Amino acid sequence: MLDLAAELAPWVAQGRAFAVATVVSVSGSAPRPVGAALAVDAAGEVIGSVSGGCVEGAVYELCVSALADGLPARERFGYSDDDAFAVGLTCGGAVEVHVVPVRVGTPARTTLEAALDLAARGEAVALARVLDAGPGLLLVRPDGTYEGDLGTADDAGLAAQAHALLDVGRTEVCSVPESAAECGADITLFVESSVPPARMIVFGAVDFAGALVRVGKLLGYHVTLCDARSVFATRARFPEADEVVVEWPDRYLRSTRTDARTVLCVLTHDAKFDVPLLEVALRRPAAYVGAMGSRRTHEDRVRLLREAGVSAAELERLRSPIGLDLGGRTPEETAVSIGAEIVAVRRAGSGVPLRELDGAIHRPASPPHR
Template sequence: MLDIAEELHHWAEQGRDFAVATVVAVGGSAPRQPGAALAVDRDGTAIGSVSGGCVEGAVHELCGQALDQGTTVRARFGYSDDDAFAVGLSCGGVIDILVTPIGADDPARDVFAAALAAAARKEAAAVARITDGPAELLGRPLLVHPDGSYEGRLGGHPELDRTAAAEAHALLEAGRTGSVTIGADGSRCGQPLTLLVESSVPPPRMIVFGAVDFAAALVRAGKFLGYHVTLCDARPVFATRARFPEADELVVDWPHRYLAATEVDARTVLCVLTHDAKFDVPLLERALRLPVAYVGAMGSRRTHLARNERLRAIGLTEPELARLHSPIGLDLGARTPEETALSIAAEIVADRRGGSGAPLTGTHTPIHREGGRTVAGGISPVA
């Protein structure tokens, strides 16, 4: 649901009634992961997606029914030999959908609205909902804040809310979206319950070092992938808004000094395009010792070897050097800045999701992976 928070926030502000269908579980080669959502209002207007097109029509109808009846329902869509291309996933997967109506008189509407507003503002928040359990408990939201406080009620015993809030807070701190099972003792309702926790976190950072033409294209690619992009260069004549209009931040400073002063985390990607030893070496000395998701550096193979020798000489270890993606990017035969930016972006995605970078044609690995090696942010791929 939080993956379409901006649009739903507008609907909530306008007072619209709507139903949200959320993917709560997947099996096999499902195209969307838990947390993906499709919403439908009273007029039949739809936003979002739960399957990439396979079952959208059937889910649209379910949303309309849920709005008319005012009840939350769970439904399963999957592949069958008899009905492979009708209501089902012809790709062979199975998805479970929770459809929740949110009407003007819904007592939980304020909680949903607060969650959507927080996510639309790119603030950290998590929403926990029961997706498998007694029918009367399905779909009710619990909004959990970064400090562990929470709003709303799942229903049942207050201990259930406290347990669910603690589980949701743990996933929020990790920037993850996923399911949690609460045992019968914790649920206090005589049976285990399954929660879907959707986390919304500020977008991950991409820091591009070096105000070169390749950097301008990479800034655009980073924005397209949902990163908060910073461009850093020590030369004020090159690090200008006119040259990098799409960057979220422009910083004029020595790259290593800026990296030492700014905040990074396990989702941050660092792209070193300076291609100059006086910038690269002190910058990479620090970058390769930080707990970030990705460090890549531009340069020829000869430049890479020479740079590695300099880094060894100042004390970097082989495991630290092994974290460096250099020469940066995948082998696409790229020539132009845009093609080079695409190759870098592709490598970042492959590294994040655990992909090989090989063509899908002729390979036998799953197309839709369940998780990656690191968390990407927003609604986490989960991880």
């Protein structure tokens, strides 16, 4: 549901009743990830997607039915050998969707409205529901407080589980033992986490940086451009950046927030900037630290970093020369190669052409860094 926070806001404001289908699990080659959603209102208007088109018609009917009878529904769609263009995924994978009716005046709607508002404003929030149960929803905040009702004997325990997943920005199904349940029965809990965009900080106001800022925005990052030279670090030169900071790079990095999702790209390729900056970067939480430069520049930089006391383990985090080998030369081609490496690191990809690999194209999701 949180996947459609911005799109659902007008429906909520207008008092529309609607049903939301959310992807709760995927296997094999599925076109949309867990958390992808499709909503249908009482007039039949549709927003969102759960499969890129393969099973949208069947999911639409599930939403219409749920809205009519007020009951949640859970359905799995896989490849159809008899007719791949009927209710089946032609890519050969499978998706499971869970449909929740959101009627006006219900407790679940009040909880959802609050969660959608937080997500639309870019604030972290988790929304939990029990699959194969009633339409109850639980909103969980970063501080662990929660509101709503799942109708179980252990809503507090389920809220704690949702809070743990929110902490790492994960959206997934988990099996949770219910302390008060008879015979040790487990509860199947689905938690959607909505967290602010991960940060990309680009150091060096060079032409390559302008292209990388655009790629970073395309990949969904909140992008900051930092350079000590005010004549180059300007909003006019980097209009797509969310922030343009004029400051010595190492000083700025010491003073700003990074976490395990942050991407740091050092494009200055000037030792007086690079070495102090990388000393800080390689010791800060970050998903990716890359630095531009030739192999000779890299070797000189590594030598200086070792002399500065950077350990071998810390140097292992450095991706330099930055990017994948795409043969690119222009700033735009270079930015694509850097973006491709960031995605490969984030998704544990090999960077090898798909035609040279066997097996499923889409791997099981690894813990995300965003």
